[in-house]
Amino acid sequence: MNKRRAFFIQGLRLLGAASLALSWPGRLWAQGKRRILPSHIKATDLAQYNPRSIDNRNLSLTPIDQFGTMGQSDLDVDPVRWRLLVDGEVERPLSLSLEQLKARPVLESKVLLICPGVFSFNALYKGLSLGALLQEAKPRARADRVTIRGVGGAGAKVEHFSLREVLSDEVFLAYQVNGRDLPRKHGFPLRVVAGSHYGDDWVKYVARVSLSASGKKG
């Protein structure tokens, strides 16, 4: 075997090993084998963790004044004029006021937010099922991707989730945290809560949810 070919094969082996290592946390998550952290661990000390690898059930809530904040934190949204739009690959687009969202069945969950390497905090979110909302909008059969946008024009925050994950309530929308309305810096009036994603995906000041077809199978 010539040297160049040997080098190529060695490279392939390394790539294989690396992709196996990278997919491992994802597999652990898929199997639900998160490490249950003991109650003496402080939720604010977990910025180095991958949210998919740990279980926060025993951790105490972090008081709001100890939350970190990142990215946009001073958008001023008028809750009376604000609407949540649901559009894209749906039969029945929706436009809902905050009042209408608050009248829906309540979803409440204690979730850890990790901004990697920067901060972490554990909080109780109250809101609604985005999955149920999308069902109401009647997704077209080919829809498999959910795009969530924050308020604002060109500079608005945009993140994507799989429809499957949203339908399982793993990703939902919250208007309250630790028993009060979302503070302005944490995304008033509505934010994403996505416990198995890093904080970057937790869109604040949510304005629009759009379904689309990624074109990928399965």
Ligand SMILES: Nc1nc2c(c(=O)[nH]1)N[C@H]1C(S)=C(S)[C@@H](COP(=O)(O)O)O[C@H]1N2
């Ligand atoms: N609209 C909007 N949402 C956003 C961001 C942003 O810049 N704009 N930053 C994200 C990042 S990087 C993190 S870590 C979390 C932080 O949420 P917090 O400020 O409530 O702690 O919000 C996310 N949501």
Ligand SMILES: [Mo]
């Ligand atoms: Mo972040």
